[in-house]
Amino acid sequence: MTAHSHCYFFHILPKVAACSFSESMKTEKDVEEVNKDKQKTDVCPDAQHPTLTNKQRGNEVTVRPATLDDSTLLSQQDERGFTPLMWAAAFGEIAVVNFLLDQGADPRTVALEWESALTLASSGGFVHIVKSLLKHGVDINTYDWNGGTPLLYAVRGNHSECVKALLENGADMTIESDTGYTPMALAVALGHKRVQKELENHILQLYKPKE
Incomplete structure (x- = not known):
């Protein structure tokens, strides 16, 4: 299986599992509960972007990428002082x-x-x-x-x-x-x-x- 196939497999797996599970339910109430759970756990298209996900949830981004605007980064020295x-x-x-x-x-x-x-x-x-x-x-x-x-x-x-x-x-x-x-x-x-x-x-x- 190629790397692309792996990515596709893991991307559709939650949806396939959720569909199979919902079909196995017999009562209308059970189906309704499964649909509610699916809405909560469904992977959004941008799940690979944690920052965007946090914003969608209304959370503050806790870790921001380092930029060269930070003067301490420009002058940061390693173990040799370089x-x-x-x-x-x-x-x-x-x-x-x-x-x-x-x-x-x-x-x-x-x-x-x-x-x-x-x-x-x-x-x-x-x-x-x-x-x-x-x-x-x-x-x-x-x-x-x-x-x-x-x-x-x-x-x-x-x-x-x-x-x-x-x-x-x-x-x-x-x-x-x-x-x-x-x-x-x-x-x-x-x-x-x-x-x-x-x-x-x-x-x-x-x-x-x-x-």
């Missing part, structure tokens, strides 16, 4: 990130180990998300418990475009990792030439004489 925005940033979902930001999600929230949405996006090399978050006033130098800033994570991942975006927005090149590496030292140690070039260009711009 918010929906953090997860979207970690997986490179730019459309979701922008939607959550437009709805009022706080990009400055940090997780239990001080990871931020910017840290996660920088680590993953998602430059469009990095730029989007930077427009919302995030802390560009957040230092997490693993000993890294967004810039250090971008350097380690060899994400040159993220490195450039972070530097252009004021990321601190002097902050060291927990192992004592600056962004430049880390780029050299890992052999990340493109990242090293971005760092060198930024340093040259800082010391370039103003006209």
